Amino acid sequence: MSAVVEMSVMEQVIHHLPALIIVLPLMIAPLCVIFRNRIVAWSLTAVTSGICAVIAACLLILVKNGAPIHYALGGWSSPSGIEYYIDISNALILLLVSSISTVVSVYSLHSVDQEIPREKHYLFYTAWLLCLTGALGIAITCDAFNVFVFLEISSLSTYLLIALGNERPHSFMASFRYLIMGSVGASFILLGIGFLYAATGTLNMQDLSERIPLVAESRTVIVAFAFITVGLLIKIAMFPVHNWLPNAYQYAPSAVSSFLAGTATKVSIYVLMRFMFDVFGTNYSFSQMLLSNVLMPLAVIGFILMSVVAIFQTDLRRLLAYSSIAQIGYIIAGVSMATQAGLSAAMIHIVNHGLIKSALFMATGCMLYRLGSVHIQSLRQLISSMPITVSAFAFGGISLIGLPLTAGFISKWNLITAALEKDWWWLAALILVSSILAVVYIGKVIQMTCFSPITTENNQSSGQVISEAPTLMWVSTWILLLASLYLGINSEDFVALTQQGANQVLGGFK
């Protein structure tokens, strides 16, 4: 302990950054309840998320230039205490989650005001901060049981956030269905962790990764592997266990769908990567258990079928939700290649899709704010009244399709390169086919908003003039889009970073 005392204050703060990023939102959440004021709660949420984003950026710089960080929580070292472990892959996730939370919580001021009764705002932001805590905690922890605890913290607050949507009873039912599915998924994970503990006698992921090879033949470990994989796939909303997601994203308040679209499923994908490559080991998961044979077909069916389903949706939020499931298919396809290129492509797409899909949901939220409905028919010629919002949506949509110079292009380029590296030309072809399907469903929206003339001269027949969304809303939407544009144009550093991250994940705990 004396070594810790001798550190300067600055060093102490840097040493404790991994704990700070979790403790801060966890402690601020009850403050929101104490103040009971919607503006205070909103600003606390935005500022706290912002500080978390800064901490995450610091952590990313630290692990990029140095070795992965092992942090013993409360000074209890790893076998008996809970350990936080940070390398490039989860520092990226931490940064993604906290920055999306920052931008979306700034955005939420107006949309939440319209969708949720004012007296409930402070509770909304409390749940938001808890959800953020859970998501960050899942990403940072190196303790298998701790993953479950944080998973449930974020899930329970997510159920509340979804239920606060103003389209009743749809929001309640969406939340209830997610509660049943999500709890089953989390219980599977809990059971799997129990089996792992029974086989190895430890919960620390690094210890698990050392002890599992010694008992790899036992049926206990095989059962644990199966339960954890299925549980996580439910949480990821992987086809065919995606059923909770479209309703949840459609009927949640628009700020919540924007936040969840960029974070919730992404964090679970990270946990899947951590368990498959590090805890069980690449060799065990992909050579002995043949996980690719399960994940790859599901991913391919997922991204083709869900893109087709998205084409036929009439509600913009539902369309985007199905598109999310399709994009998850891409990420899982990258993961299931089990190569450095595939993993790196998966990480690139996790970040890019998180930014783009959040921005798209935010643009949709802007439309919803002014129109009261985002049914595809009600968006006719919207570009004349809401040019900034519609251009934001079009820009995000183009990035989602993956035209050159956008972030989506970098994702798909890397994914296709990784597929060709494995000689899976059919996968590359199918990815292109599904991009064409994305052109159809995004094109449908752009066609309706930009090129479907209203033949009547005065569209005031519906009673009101539609104006641009509040400045705060479109500015924050464009911030995410510009961030994705930056990653799209200036992609070399980012790709190099994810490759370094992929190497660390494949190399196991250091």
Add this chain to the structure above:
Amino acid sequence: MTTLLALFNYWIVIILMMTGLYIMITRHNLIKKLIGLSIFQTAIFYFYISLGKVTGGSAPIIDPDVTTYSNPLPHVLILTAIVVGVATTAVGLALIVRIYDNTGSIEEDDIREHELSLIKDSEQRINKSSMNKTDQG
């Protein structure tokens, strides 16, 4: 037969778990679904609790007369999971109350019918208004 009896705790876990899962899949009553979920989670609690038992071991309280202790760690872990389970059930029941307020039913089929009719209404309204927009020109 002896292994069958020796592992009876796991059999109970499996039977309870499958019962819970079966209820969740087959019942359309929301309360029953939640009961199924609780049974399912309870099975996992039993699994953890029986995991910690060491044959011949006593409760993990330090005593000079005792040499073998049961493993207390799974018990501590499952306390957390029990709290989570209680919270999940509470949130689920609260949602059911609000669903009942809104739809007057807790049968999934009725609620789905209600939801579909609401969606149909709003679609009709939107189509009508967009028709008006195009026609008036």
